Amino acid sequence: MNRDVLSATKKYDMLSYGDKIVVGLSGGADSVCLTHALVSLMDSLSLEVEAVHVNHGIRGEEALRDEKFCSDFCKSLGIKLTVFRFDIPLECKKTGESEEECGRRIRYECFKNTAGENAKIATAHNLNDSAETVLLNIVRGTGCKGLCGIPPIRGNIIRPLIMTSRDEIELYCKENSLDFVTDSTNLQNEYKRNIIRNVVFPTLQKMNPSVFSAFSRLTENAADDEKLIEEITELKYSECKTSLGLDEEKLLSYPKALRRRILMRFLNENIKKDISAVHIYNAENVVGTAKSITLPGKTILAHRDGSLVLSEKVEENLPFSVTFNVKDGIVEFPYGKLKIQTFTQKDLQN
Structure with a gap:
């Protein structure tokens, strides 16, 4: 099993001599295997390894059991463990996220806060997890990018078990007499x-x-394939950018697949909202026409001087009524203020 871990780290250049590693430890077989395997490399690579456990406050006594298990496990390995506790259901009510989305976001926030700027974050995603992610993406509807699975490296996040199957992980735990806990919700x-x-x-x-x-x-x-396509997209994107937006004639000369990529890059770069495949499809249908569309963030995609441009949507001035007394003063209404000053008939005659 150590050979598999070393193979993944070498193939993707994950580890360097003297690295500080923060491991996400849930107590399950994957994270127990990862933590144990990295600790076994501490001497040969002069690694500094510590762990983080996040109690989501969802599974009651079972969550407390997992927390205690992680504490005992890290003591047996002689490494530091930092525990974070949250009430994920309550947090979800505040943010509108699902428990799954919220839990993931908070876990990574905890990992990043512990790692700081200098440490690497190791998560226990494995071969099975990556395959499951691909199939989920296919079911949802995806392009080439969704077929790439879970990346071995993303920024300072590394996944040393990404080449290892779940069966191999459980075998490693058995061979090294490693206990682990099972999250009942996984069943x-x-x-x-x-x-x-x-x-x-x-x-x-x-x-x-x-x-x-x-x-x-x-x-x-x-x-x-995705890496090559992205390199081509970057080149062509820079070629068709104008001071206003995107050169529409150049954009139309590109193959449809490349045109979509450029539009995706343009919209993601300029709109601070989630852009979906539907938005890209609608934007593509605007190219070469006189049409315009409304995108997230009250943004309009339209045409100006041969370029596709983005502009802020101007709200229509709707009819309104205001009731006020006729006397000196200021009256506020939806689109501004009205200053009122009263005069007598004698004032008007003078």
Whole structure:
């Protein structure tokens, strides 16, 4: 198993001599395996390893059990553990996120706060997780980027187990006499990922026992293709940018796939809201026409002097009524203020 971890870190250049690593530790088999494997490399690579555990406040006694397990496990390894506690259901009510989205955001915030600017964050995503992510993306509707799976490296976040299957991870734990805890919600098919993990992939494995290796090849090839396409997009994007927006004639001369990429880059760069595939599709239908569309953030995509341009939507002045007394003073109404001054008939005659 150590060879697999070293293979992943070497292939993707994850670790350097003397690195400080903050590991996300849930107590499950994946994170226990990762933490143990990294600790085993501390001497040879002069690594400094510590762990972070996040109690989401969702599973009651089971969550407390996981927290205690992580504490005992880190003591046995002789490494520091930082525990964060949250009430995720309450946080969701404030933000409108799902528990899954909110929990993930808060976990990464905790990891980043602990790591600071100099440490690397190691998460226990593995080969199965990446394949599940690809299938989820396909079900939702995705392009090439969604076929790339979970990236081995993203900024200072590394995933040393990304080439290792869940079966190999559990075997490693068995061979090294490592206990771990099981999150009972992972066994419940209420979440989409659990359905894919517990129902879909077991069926696919009957068709192809090496299905996870097949998905691994797919994600690696897709990632290589995505890198090339992004490099071409960057070049062409810079060529068709104007002082106003995008040169519409040049944009029309590009293949449709490249045109979509450039539009996606343009909209994401200029609109601080989530841009979906629907927005890109609608924007593409505007190119070469006289049409305009409204995008998130009250933004208009329109045409000016041969360029596609973005502008802020101007609200229409709707009819209104104001009741006020006729006397000296200021009356406020929806679109401004009205100053009133009264005069007598004698004043007007003078």
